[in-house]
Amino acid sequence: MSEAIVITSGKGGVGKTTACANLGVALASLGHRVVLVDADIGLRNLDVVMGLENRIVYDLVDVVEGFCRLRQALIKDKRLDGLFLLPAAQTKDKTSVTPEQMKQLVDQLKEEHDYIVVDCPAGIEQGFKNAVAGADRALIVTTPEVAAVRDADRIIGLLEASGFENPGLIVNRIRPKMVAKGDMMDIPDIIDILAIDLMGVVPDDEYIVVSTNRGEPAALAADRSKAGEAFMNIARRVLGEEVPLLDLSEHETFWQKLLKLIKIE
Amino acid sequence: MARKQDVIFRGSKDGLQLIFNDNQDFDILKEKLQAHLQRAELFFQGADVVLDIGNLNFSIDQILAIQNILAFPHGLRLKKIIHGSQEPSENRRVVAETAKKRRTLEPETRTIDYRQKTVENWAMTPKGPDTILYKGTLRSGQRITHDGNVVVVGDINPGAEIRAAGDIIVMGALRGLAHAGAGGATDVVIVAFKLEPTxxxxxxxxxxxxxxELGAPREPEVARLKDGVILVEPLDGSRWEGER
Incomplete structure (x- = not known):
């Protein structure tokens, strides 16, 4: 039974595309057949983050307009078997595709793949409507900022109105130190407002900047970064596994460990 | 050039340009021309032809024979005869040197058929202005399509596209996508001051x-098609030797 998951946020710049790429990589490395669909027509990024930009021949709009067959437009990932990318068009805009066409496309992709992960553009207009059209499940990405949470709330409302049940939440770019000091919204604060299931927490990680610039999603080397590990865990939860939340606390120094030991005794 | 075609038709500003292989026997050229016209039939009908005889020395009789083939029954008019650009042969030595600097691009293995996409909008021969000049930076999402040659004074950024039926020259950095010969022509080139395309x-x-990591190219380069592979090499003039 295949499933289409849309990754959305409302607000821009919270890490939808990064989440999408990493979730795709994580699911594929767990042995599933995955297609990443970039629905951000006119502002495509997913191909860059995946490092597949120079392999694009046909794009989503070409498929929809019947210039090529779906299989011709799918780009096979260079690292993982079973991972594909359907890139967005860059010289067109969101109105080149209708929600009905997107639904058709996603349904067609489902025939041969286990997971279709759709990268939704920011905003709540046509692009958003297209991206959610064929999806069975939604994952909302937010950062621990009031503005991002506000937009996520709006999106959840829209999703519920269009029949989505129980979207999952990914809190991205959290800084444990700031949270500890009380300078940043904590996970319970965010859950309190949004009242949806938490699918994962991803720490703010410099490695993400490096990996997105290089076109090598962090989840490819999940042991190399906390963020990569966090995305791997999110993929497991998407698959239905129970995975405890990652321990995000910074590494303790020798003296801190010693003090702790003494206290316990 | 062993693989060189004996008879080539190419669109130009003055009409159709007819190019003959310098090294071929006249009778074979005549035959090839006849066969070529037969195949094209209505496509070329009524066109003006510029005959480029390169280094060949045709007699008046031979030229008249060509004129006859063109005129009957295909209705082409021989308008002008030119001797194409002749390169001095002393460049040969340099070729061997630059060959070392050559690099090939990795072929994309998926099967493609552009023509199903392009042919509708593209005439096989250029019409309208032969070459267009674009001044400025072509940014992501912007594209130029033209059924002739395109010259850009500026950069082509990643995500931008140029599609031309003829040649593409970028007097700046080519970082996006360039498609020369979008109508199917293969004897076209892409030149850029900095050729680092997507x-x-x-x-x-x-x-x-x-x-x-490749590192940025340090000199202008030219990409062209050779034996079905795109070949990139420095643009220093020497490689044009022996080419037409």
């Missing part, structure tokens, strides 16, 4: 830079 296409062939 992808280039010539005719039906797609090339992309090899994986990994």
């Amino acid at each position: 992808q280039i296409r010539i005719g039906d062939v797609i090339g992309r830079p090899p994986e990994g």
